[in-house]
């Protein structure tokens with residue numbers, strides 16, 4: 001058995017040493033290995049197919065360069081294509097920054113299902129912007145559905161040393177968003193993070209609420225929080241939100257548990273939006289900018 005995708009590809013191609021160009025048959029043999037590896041890494045089937053088409057197109061007919069083995073050459077093509085698909089061709093393998101260049105306060109609206117890690121990620125991002133970029137941040141919870149959701153954010157705010165909007169019982173999400181915006185303006189806040197309500201499943205009421213909040217707050221960023229460990233479910237959730245809310249990026253949580261990085265590939269392809277952050281643990285410092293090149297390395301192994 002061969003463990004990593006790199007190993008598998010090297011094996012398929014080692015017998016091709018000394019040939020002129022990569023033939024269609026050679027490439028198709030290799031792509032079977034890629035397909036198995038992607039599906040084992042929980043990449044959604046249509047995404048795996050699309051990926052293989054793109055690599056095949058790039059690889060067939062390529063002259064085998066003398067200085068590298070055919071295996072290395074295809075690994076390079078797979079790697080480049082992974083980076084393009086994870087980050088978009090413009091990203092160069094680097095992390096995509098947040099777009100906060102608006103008249104302050106820049107609003108970041110966090111959306112996602114309950115349990116995805118939305119509230120934790122809100123506090124993590126606020127802390128990161130404050131500590132690494134010197135931004136004055138404020139957070140507000142618009143979650144009036146789940147008991148104690150607003151208190152949970154207040155507790156995280158204390159831990160992260162980031163201000164939270166005082167809780168006014170009975171106020172509805174759009175009104176909380178407006179109050180947060182006024183408070184942020186008065187206090188010269190640079191970045192206001194709105195932690196919206198989640199649900200156990202995507203439903204119409206949730207989407208209507210997200211649209212209403214987005215309409216009232218005019219966010220600079222709308223970040224969808226998804227759990228990397230939920231596989232195909234995460235892909236379906238991403239699809240539903242993409243159809244309804246103007247997303248600008250994705251936060252992929254529990255990357256600490258997803259050794260293979262497959263969810264990242266699916267997510268980028270389904271939403272068409274860059275993954276901006278990866279959650280890597282429960283602590284408030286456990287968040288990283290998402291680097292396509294590093295995740296491509298992880299998928300290749």
Ligand code: GDP
Nearest residue numbers: 114115116117118119120253254279280281282
């Ligand atoms: P919400 O319902 O979407 O707001 O989810 P929470 O933010 O309350 O998170 C649910 C649980 O997931 C909490 O126990 C978090 O500590 C945990 N969690 C969030 N992000 C991560 C992550 O990146 N890695 C790990 N291991 N746990 C996480």
